[in-house]
């Protein structure tokens with residue numbers, strides 16, 4: 040008993056197949072669920088079992104599949120996809136151990152929980168059998184292997200090989216197994232491809248092992264986990280379940296999700312408490328939202344970081360950073376490299392790219408700002424545009440602290456507007472403007488000092504309220 044308890048667990052994830060029923064140019068296990076490739080779900084679930092080693096059998100689009108695997112995983116190559124039995128043979132070639140448990144996991148069962156895998160291993164060990172298979176009683180069993188168990192012998196027949204009577208069985212194979220290493224090695228050597236698909240079926244070993252050293256079934260407790268993915272409809276169903284799990288988790292941690300039905304939050308997203316997510320919102324990739332924010336409605340953020348107390352409505356963010364207390368939208372587009380400082384604002388119909396906007400600065404309406412650095416407390420009037428691209432190269436625009444740019448101004452980069460300078464409405468700025476000067480015209484020329492006094496008082500935006508509309 041002690042020996043059995045201490046025998047190592049090795050895991051093999053089968054992920055070499057094409058997934059024909061997906062009708063896709065991409066390998067099935069690479070299709071994502073809430074932003075994470077399907078194969079990574081089973082790999083995470085395996086963590087609960089603590090395998091000594093996890094091998095992933097790759098084949099179809101091997102390089103692409105390898106690229107998404109965590110670094111501690113050992114990929115093994117199945118050159119030709121000759122069936123699940125052959126895939127396990129390939130994995131076994133890479134395993135030297137003679138004693139232990141081999142946990143075999145199909146790569147297309149993303150909903151299986153760590154708890155279930157641990158339960159399967161536990162059952163396998165306590166029963167002291169050669170093989171244990173995870174099963175479920177399903178109303179719709181079509182397409183799956185049908186399972187029968189009788190006096191320690193488990194038989195699995197594939198749908199394609201099943202008789203009419205066997206097709207009426209609704210106990211199905213979920214594609215998760217625990218084997219005694221020595222038993223699976225011996226049994227696989229006996230498997231042939233004499234079946235309707237001409238493949239080496241892993242499922243054939245169950246009967247062989249059962250006759251020799253008994254096999255048992257283990258029923259999954261939560262039927263949700265039995266949602267295997269073979270086609271796009273299954274993919275949508277699995278994603279719906281994972282999406283709900285993610286939302287529930289955020290809600291449990293103190294996030295208000297106004298309309299879970301229309302809210303999509305990917306697996307890696309983080310959200311602080313008391314933040315409200317409004318309908319029609321997508322939060323993707325490595326997005327991180329602070330606390331006390333209001334995000335949405337209809338907002339789509341990827342890899343975007345939002346500070347505490349910020350407001351982002353009807354907007355799109357890609358690789359942007361939004362400072363605390365900052366307001367974005369409606370209808371703003373923040374592109375990669377956008378960094379908005381604390382309590383700043385990017386308002387309606389503005390596009391910002393690769394630009395730093397300083398604290399309390401405002402880009403309130405209808406602007407394009409690209410490759411720029413805006414200091415603190417500056418204000419860009421409606422329709423201010425940086426001409427950052429001359430058709431060949433991108434150039435930078437630098438706007439100092441406290442600068443006021445009038446409406447409908449074009450800033451022809453490279454150009455620097457000095458601190459506290461003013462640019463009159465409709466100007467086309469082709470040359471640097473020194474600090475504290477007022478420039479107007481087309482091209483803009485300096486005419487006198489910037490208005491005295493007001494420019495140094497109060498906050499940007501507030502002091503120029505009259506032109507802020």
Ligand code: UD1
Pocket residue numbers: 053054055056057058068096098117119120121122123124125126145146147182183184185195196197211212213214239240241242267269
């Ligand atoms: C398999 C089972 C079936 C079970 C179902 C659960 C067999 C013979 N049948 O059928 O009883 O109900 O899973 O989903 O095992 N793979 C490889 N190399 C190959 C073939 C497949 O790595 O040569 C991988 C696939 O990438 C996939 C997994 O094995 O992740 C299962 O393969 P799939 O073709 O989907 O098996 P099913 O026909 O669904």
Ligand code: CA
Pocket residue numbers: 145147267268269
């Ligand atoms: Ca399958």
